[in-house]
Amino acid sequence: MPQPHPLKGPNRFKLGIFSSNADGGLAITDVPERWRARWDDNLTAVGIADRAGLEFFLPIARWRGFGGKNHVREWSFETFTWAAGLAAVTKRIGLFMTVHVPIVHPVYAAKALATVDHISGGRAGLNIVCGWNPQEFAMFGTKLGDDAYGQAAEWVEIIERCYGSSQPFDFAGKYYDLKGVVSRPASIQVPRPLTMNAAFGGPGRDFAAKHCDFLFSTFSNIEDGRGHVADIRARSRLQGRDVGIYTVCHVVARETQREADDYYERYAVTLADHGAVDNHMAQKKEFAASHDKNAFDLYRKRFAGGAGTYPLVGTPEKIVDDMLRISNEGYAGSALTFVNYNYELPFFCDRVLPLMKQAGLRVV
């Protein structure tokens, strides 16, 4: 029998790696060691994470970059094919795909997702995103819809129906009118691979409460986390579902606090790719509903450091203290980003993971 999906495993605070498929990871920096996201880089990173027992790898879906000196994120691997490649060379780790509802047809998505679920032996996951960037949509000749989550609800229902029966079915919705749909193989996971979403607004969170197993939510201060947790729990309880709540953090772990602070200042301020930071912040502020609004005004450094996510910067002890506080707010885990995953993950795994075990955050 296949192994359980790692996100259903025993650790109280689960960990994953975010955005290794894209240039810069989540940072917007010009330091020479910045993440280049080549295929070999991804293979090395997923190997470290898989052997260390981290629960998941989560890619970002980007179709164009944010300009600036390095055209940050312009180089990014498509996520179905990326996950399929990583699935074949890993043993335990969960592998998400991040898929834009308006860009990828659900019948195609159902088959691609099932394919990765089979390659990985039931370790696939689906990050359902509606998109926010009009420049990316223009590349596909489409515009942002008014009812993005209404379309997303039909989209995921079609995928579930594809898996539910080998008998062809018709689907007549507002956004999709499909005849004789059949898709085999179905996913190994029942009813479908685990799903997640990172919506911040009400309609997106209601969509997640109804259709997703996990919701990722950022915060400006750890103490603000409980408000998000309470909101998401209330929405998911109404749907009779138990949605796990995760966050995203960018990490600088060093033996001393000073070393960590100095490096954070270096890559996210002194050597930030300022032109790209300006572009990214301006676009996100105008169009995205994925961030706490304070993040834009107060935390330019956090945008350069990790696209507005929360910073875990300091000694291994400090980082574990912060994660314990995040866990105590009700979060089930975090996706992590680093300036260079391969240079920094070994230190994180060697020094931080054992302390997490001591703190009761992880058992394996």
Added chain:
Amino acid sequence: MSRPVSTPPLHSGSARFKLGMRALTGAVTVIGAYGRDGTPLAMTATAVTSLSADPPALLVCVNRSASMAQALGVSARFSVNILGEDQLEVAKAFGGQLDVRGTGRFIHGNWRRIDDTEVPVLSGSRVSFECAVSHVHDWATHHIVIGTVLEVHFARSSSRSLVYADGAYHAVG
């Protein structure tokens, strides 16, 4: 086919029967199947019995008001998963004892689709029996379902068995 005999039931009604049945210790199982519309269904059950070894068959009793009763028509495929003590949450989720409904329950437990038969099987159970319905017998409020066993899946886990007795879950073994 034998017919029900019209003996008058226990004068005090079902309450005294239920009180007595608390003493009958039952192995905790979860039954998994697909509904006719393709929705996966599963329910926690203790009314599961070994019926015969040749052919391998077992017997499951399901209240006809449960959606599972509709799913278990003749020739339908289903699984009977015998739970270990580490699956207490799964037992509660599919026994209606947690705040989850419908397919939302499937966040609990590692449900896997068997390749050819597509039966949903609860991976990590002590053992999972993959079955096909051979016969359904009506009795009052319940369906008595006879399942022919198609395959037996063993877990690697050395978990103790989960049982239900006196209105509570226990581990034995």
